[in-house]
Amino acid sequence: MRILNTIDDGFSQAFKEVLNRGEVDASDVIPKVLEILRSVRDKKTQAILQQVSQFDNWEPKTFQDLEISQDMCKKAYERLDKQKKEALHQAYERIYAFHSKQKQKSWMDFEANGNILGQKVTPLDRAGLYIPGGRAFYPSSLLMNAIPAIVAGVKEIVVCSPVPYNQPNELFLAGLYLCNITKAYKVGGASAVGMMAYGLEDFKKVDVITGPGNIFVAMAKKLVFGEVMIDMIAGPSEILIIADKNANANFIANDLLSQAEHDEMASSILLTDDKNLIVEVQKQIDKILPTLPRYQIAKKSIEDRGLMILCRDLKECIALSNELAPEHLELLITNPLAYLADIKHCGAIFIGTYAPEAIGDYVAGPNHTLPTGGSAKFFSPLGVEHFMKKSSIIYCTKDGFEEIAESAQILANIEGLEAHRNSIEVRRSKE
Amino acid sequence: MRILNTIDDGFSQAFKEVLNRGEVDASDVIPKVLEILRSVRDKKTQAILQQVSQFDNWEPKTFQDLEISQDMCKKAYERLDKQKKEALHQAYERIYAFHSKQKQKSWMDFEANGNILGQKVTPLDRAGLYIPGGRAFYPSSLLMNAIPAIVAGVKEIVVCSPVPYNQPNELFLAGLYLCNITKAYKVGGASAVGMMAYGLEDFKKVDVITGPGNIFVAMAKKLVFGEVMIDMIAGPSEILIIADKNANANFIANDLLSQAEHDEMASSILLTDDKNLIVEVQKQIDKILPTLPRYQIAKKSIEDRGLMILCRDLKECIALSNELAPEHLELLITNPLAYLADIKHCGAIFIGTYAPEAIGDYVAGPNHTLPTGGSAKFFSPLGVEHFMKKSSIIYCTKDGFEEIAESAQILANIEGLEAHRNSIEVRRSKE
Known part of the structure; x- marks a missing residue:
């Protein structure tokens, strides 16, 4: 699994490539x-x-x-x-x-x-x-x-x-x-x-x-x-885990692999401030990977698109996560509430030891159809809102109308729309 | 202005053409x-x-x-x-x-x-x-x-x-x-x-x-x-007015023309159960149209895409309006509340004598960026929601996790995703 360190020289460039993971050449x-x-x-x-x-x-x-x-x-x-x-x-x-x-x-x-x-x-x-x-x-x-x-x-x-x-x-x-x-x-x-x-x-x-x-x-x-x-334009699935030294390396490895087994193009990413955790997770992955029925897929995904980034601190983890806007974000840190307000962009946030992504895939309740490839910056999880729409309602009394009619006429005039102005004017005339 | 009657033989066919007003050949x-x-x-x-x-x-x-x-x-x-x-x-x-x-x-x-x-x-x-x-x-x-x-x-x-x-x-x-x-x-x-x-x-x-x-x-x-x-894919602007015999023909004519002056492709449509109102509105349009600065545009719009439909009753007016899903809908009827629940598809509903569309274009408060060409069947007015997005939040206690873990494992198993099953299993093991 590829490992990056945010203090290294080449980090920005390497990270930029990860940021562009959602880019698809669909010209063919x-x-x-x-x-x-x-x-x-x-x-x-x-x-x-x-x-x-x-x-x-x-x-x-x-x-x-x-x-x-x-x-x-x-x-x-x-x-x-x-x-x-x-x-x-x-x-x-x-x-x-x-x-x-x-x-x-x-x-x-x-x-x-x-x-x-x-x-x-x-x-x-x-x-x-x-x-x-x-x-x-x-x-x-x-x-x-x-x-x-x-x-x-x-x-x-x-x-x-x-x-x-x-x-x-x-x-x-x-x-x-x-x-x-x-x-x-x-x-x-x-x-x-x-x-x-x-x-x-x-x-x-x-x-x-x-x-x-x-x-x-x-x-x-x-x-x-x-x-x-x-609803959205979906690409390959992805998980990003933010973990500190108290997190369980075995759980993390299993969660990363649960993403990797989906698709060779899936991305599994760990951000942590703990160097040792990276070593431990790598060990666990090496142990579990060969046991998986979908070994070939998971292996290729982990090799090509798996990534562990050592960050200066959890704040930096959150900042990088916001830039990546992952589909699934797991927070395996001691005090998740301290960071929740700062989490801006992701499809779903899985908090704590007992909320592995797989629980959200099936039975937790929230939708598992989530924006991928960074599109969590602007798309929302699939939801009831995608199957409903709105109509504005405007009712005016004569008094309420008079209170705003003048401004509307001035603006219609500015825009050179005389018939707009007229349609207000006729209602203002005394009858 | 073109006049249709819902009891006429050719109505369905003629109405179908109006329904397809939003179709654009963009192949060039x-x-x-x-x-x-x-x-x-x-x-x-x-x-x-x-x-x-x-x-x-x-x-x-x-x-x-x-x-x-x-x-x-x-x-x-x-x-x-x-x-x-x-x-x-x-x-x-x-x-x-x-x-x-x-x-x-x-x-x-x-x-x-x-x-x-x-x-x-x-x-x-x-x-x-x-x-x-x-x-x-x-x-x-x-x-x-x-x-x-x-x-x-x-x-x-x-x-x-x-x-x-x-x-x-x-x-x-x-x-x-x-x-x-x-x-x-x-x-x-x-x-x-x-x-x-x-x-x-x-x-x-x-x-x-x-x-x-x-x-x-x-x-x-x-x-x-x-x-x-x-936000949406917008086409030419349009108004649909539903009016009964108590409505003011002069107001209606002005409102139809306020739409027509926008664009030669704009549609101005009146649905009513009152034959006489159609005659009166036509008279008013003939009178006002030549006085407009944007006469050429409004004239072409009214001639090509203006339409008045005589309906059996107001219920039929509402049904046709729902099919058309107009951008702007004015309700100039005696008891609008009796029909509000039945109105399903439109960008904005302007209710009563003192809510001409032009007031909504400028100062009423709701957005004037509205879905056109029938897309009010699925698009909403531009709003705050277009500039925000959602992330799901999932936090599980150990007890809460155990309550749903079994089902999640069965479903992961059904789907042949062993690493998904594992990521739940490892958390169930006694440590």
Whole structure:
């Protein structure tokens, strides 16, 4: 694992490369994605059928062939053993409870002059969840995308997921049943994003598309932003752990590896003020790594993108962490509250010995769909807010109107908009 | 002005065309914008200087030439007459007061087992406001973009605006001073979006880009979504008025025209259950239209995109309005509260006789940057939320951890992520 020291000469340059970890050269991908999207928009169902047969190795003949039957979902759910069912239900309930607390209320504010100003918060009509499929299907992804939409009150939730060889994953089917999603389609990649953004003959466009995916899905989401709402553009997963000398090196090593096993491109980073901890963590990693079933992936991730940085003090750790804006941030330090206010940018903060990232991936309650690659500087975790939107409310009394009419007319005049000025003037005239 | 009746045979088809008013064929524009963005990303300041000289008819030699001097802003503000100053200040204060009420707080929730879950809300570090320039400069646009960022607590706010012939608009300068914005640059179009999204040698990239603009700006914003946060993709402005027989035809005509004078592509729509009102509004429009300074623009807008629809009843008016999801919705009906719950999709709702849209454009307080072209189905008005983001907070006690650890391990196991399972297991072992 690579080790840096902030007092070393080359540190700034080396750190800059880590900062740029989110940079993706998508110049090859964009034209291909544009072509797929254009084809879906113009040829609709015909394009989707052709693309599914091209990418997923089976031959759907009609749009109905792409629908997942509710009966199959129910049966898959019933086949689940009790232990798995209970784990999924506990996850569902805790995620539901947390997201319920996020839900914003409409509000009104009353002015002395009688004017009423406010904001009405309304669920979106129709949400499209993209869930990666095949061998990489994770039931937790389905729960984390579906539950905020359910809490928001979205009436129609649809799911798209690629199903290679037309062999749906049992857990995917069971998860659909658990989330009570009755509209799911065996369509993946940029095709699915296009289908949800533009609609087909028998499929109405959605209002928001959320969910993780590969570079094709990410670029397609970027390109349809504006036609629909998009949650975020996600890249490889990452963890940053800030630990002091009291932290448990074994826990840290396990947490770093839990990130590394996701993806060769995943980043696992430790920041500490304790030189000895770095040595200990390295030892633990060397011990655990060879025992992992996903050894090859984790090894490549740790070698290429793993990093331990020795800092002058915890304050410096926090400052570097804010610059990196990691997806997951673990605080394994003696007095985390002393630093919490200074933590500005990250997707989620895991505090203390008993909050490993993996607990947040599944059952803690907050969403595991988090901004990556530094985009935690501006994106928020997936949440109920992505499935709701606001409308301003403006009501004026005659008195309240008169109090502000003059200024509005002056400003309309400044901007050379006479009809704007008129629409105020006519209401001021005595009738 | 075009008139439709919902009971007519051709209505559905005609209405569908109105629904699709937001559709833009940007296929010609996207390659040009991609080229501009690529050039900015690769050649940085050199590209910006070249593009400004190409589009704005002056020859900046260095990046410093693009900076707007604070001294000029102060002087422009001082030159403003008292009346204009007061109007701008009243607008500023009311917009500030409204947006202050939007600001979300961080929150925590405590579980019986001692776990703490919550959300930390943090301002973005750096916001980039795009403000259209030249003759079309509107001081209200600057206020509406800057104030939510100020309320959010954004530390660095920068503004980009095209300045043809290097002749800055006096009101633009004064507005910058009023908003205490010290970093403003004479750069417009897709170049400005690229500069703010990628950064230059002497200019740090921003975290969010907001603000209106032409199709080049809109497409550039779409293409950099993900590198930065974007507020929305805006198109031509639009108003929809729902009125019953008690509404004032003169007020309605003025309000429709206030929208039409913006842009030939603007849409002004009246929905009513009163046949006579349509006749009266048409008369008023015919009378007022020729008197407007922006007659040519308003006339073309009203002729091409103006529309009055006679509906069976107000319920039908609301249903059609929800489908159209207009930017501005005026409710000029006897009992607006009876319909408010049913209004699902629009940027802002103006209620009653004394809330013309123009009052919301300037001084009511809510933002005038609103989703257009039907995107109110999923976008919200520009607000403080666009300049803040969230991080989840997860703290577990040992007891709280044990309560959920088993499920997390089962789910990690289901997903084949052994290192995830381990990172929980090691914490469960007795030490």
